[in-house]
Ligand SMILES: NC(=O)C1=CN([C@@H]2O[C@H](COP(=O)(O)OP(=O)(O)OC[C@H]3O[C@@H](n4cnc5c(N)ncnc54)[C@H](O)[C@@H]3O)[C@@H](O)[C@H]2O)C=CC1
C-alpha cells in the first residue's frame with residue numbers, strides 16, 4: 001500500500017515546523033484553525049491528509065465526507081476526538097505522536113499537585129488583591145504522603161519519578177503494566193480497591209475509554225481518606241464531574257487539580273470556579289518544547305510513511321507495519337491480485353475456508369500483511385460494501401471479519417513449485433475450492449498456477465487482465481485474440497497454462513476493455529476481465 005500525500009489540512013494550532021517539513025517534501029499544506037464543523041465537512045474532500053490536536057472533532061460525518069483522506073495525524077497523544085472506528089472502516093490510517101508531550105503533561109500534573117498542597121493559586125490571588133493573609137493559607141507537606149497513580153504508562157511513570165523526589169510514596173494500578181514493571185520505578189502495584197483507602201493524592205493517567213469513564217465517582221471518593229486530593233491531567237470524564245463537585249462540597253475531597261473537562265471549553269464553569277479546584281484550560285501539552293516535538297514528529301511520521309521508510313504511531317493499521325518496504329510491495333500486490341482472482345473464479349462472496357501459505361525465506365514474516373492484502377483484493381473484486389470504499393490493508397481485515405470471512409495463514413520453508421518464494425491460496429466454499437499460486441518475477445507479481453494447471457511462462461498479475469478457462473479446446477486463444485483485436489484491445493502478452501484437465505489462459509491488456517465480448521463469437525464459455 002503506497003501512500004502518496006499531495007494536500008494536507010492542518011486544522012488546529014500546530015507549530016510551524018510541521019508545515020515547513022511537509023512543504024519541503026512538495027506537499028501543499030493549508031492551515032486553517034477556524035473551520036466550523038460544517039466548513040470542515042465541506043472542505044475535507046480536497047485533502048488526502050489531516051493533522052489535528054484535541055480541538056478538531058473528527059467525527060464519523062467528517063470522515064464520511066473525506067472521500068480522498070488517507071491519513072489523520074494527531075500531533076499529540078489522545079485520539080478520543082477522532083472516530084477511529086469510522087476511519088478504519090474507510091481505510092484511513094490514524095496516527096499519533098506518543099511520547100512527544102509526555103514530559104510536559106507529567107510536569108503539569110506535578111505542578112498541580114505541588115500548588116494544590118500549598119493552595120498557591122488562592123494565596124497568589126489574595127496578594128494580587130492586596131491582602132497579606134498568612135493564616136488562611138496553611139498547607140501540607142508532600143513528604144511522606146501517598147500518591148496513587150491510576151494508569152502507569154508514559155505519563156504515569158514520569159509523574160511517579162518526579163513526585164518521589166518530594167518524598168512521596170507512590171502506589172498505582174494499571175491493567176497492562178504489572179507490579180514487576182512498576183516496581184522498577186518504585187511504584188507499588190495494587191488493585192484499585194486497595195489503592196483508594198491509602199491515597200492522600202490520586203492522579204489519573206489513562207485514556208478515556210468505557211472502562212475508565214467515571215472511574216473515580218462519588219462512591220470511590222467515599223472509599224478514600226477524608227480530604228483526599230485528585231488530579232486529572234488525562235481526559236475529562238475519567239473523574240465524574242458531578243460526583244467530584246458533591247465530594248468537594250462535603251469535604252470528602254479536599255481539592256482537585258483539573259486540566260481537562262468533559263466539555264471543552266466547559267459550558268458550565270462551576271467546577272473550575274470552586275474554591276478548592278485549580279483549573280487550567282487543557283494546558284498539559286502546551287509548552288514550546290512539547291509543541292515543537294509533536295509538530296516535527298507528526299510531519300516526519302507522514303514523510304516516513306510516504307517514502308516507505310517506516311510506519312510509526314499508527315494506531316489502526318497493524319497489517320501495514322511490515323508492509324511498506326520496496327521488497328514487500330510486490331508481494332502485497334500479488335496477494336491482492338490473487339484475492340481478486342480467487343473471488344472472480346470462485347464467485348463466492350463469503351468463502352467459508354481460505355488458507356494462505358507463504359513459502360520461502362523471504363516470506364517467513366509475512367503473516368502480518370499477506371492475509372490482509374489478499375482480503376483487500378477479494379473484497380474489492382466482490383464489491384463488498386459497495387459504497388465507494390477503497391479496500392486496503394487498514395480496513396480489509398476489519399470489514400472481512402464483519403462479513404465472516406477469515407484467512408488462516410501458514411509459513412513454510414520449501415516451495416512445492418519452481419519459485420523459491422511463493423504464495424499459494426486455497427479458497428473453499430462447501431465442497432468446491434479454487435487453488436491459486438503466485439510469485440514475483442523481477443518486481444512483478446505473476447500467476448504461477450490455477451487449480452493444478454501451471455503456466456510455463458507465468459503471466460503478470462497486474463493491470464487489466466482477461467482470464468479464461470478453455471477446457472481442452474486449443475482453438476480458444478486464437479478466437480479470443482481475434483475478437484479482442486476487433487474490439488480495439490491493445491494486448492501486451494498472452495499466456496496459456498499447460499493442459500492438465502483444463503487449460504487456463506491469461507491475456508494482459510494495456511488498458512481496460514471498454515466493450516463486452518460476446519461469448520458466442522469468442523468461443524470462450526467463461527472469461528473474466530479483472531483490473532488488478
Ligand atoms: N492534558 C494534556 O494536555 C495531555 C493529556 N494526555 C492524556 O494523558 C493520558 C495518558 O497518556 P500516556 O501516559 O501517554 O498514555 P499511555 O498509553 O502511555 O498510558 C496509559 C495507561 O493507561 C492504562 N490503562 C488503560 N485502562 C486502564 C484502566 N482501566 N485503569 C488503569 N489504567 C488503565 C494503560 O494500560 C496504559 O498503561 C491519555 O489520556 C492522554 O490523552 C496526554 C498528553 C497531554
Ligand SMILES: O=C(O)C(=O)COP(=O)(O)O
Pocket residue numbers: 053054055075076077078079101282283284285286
Ligand atoms: O496529547 C494529548 O492527549 C493532549 O491532550 C494534548 O492536547 P492538545 O494537543 O494540547 O490539544
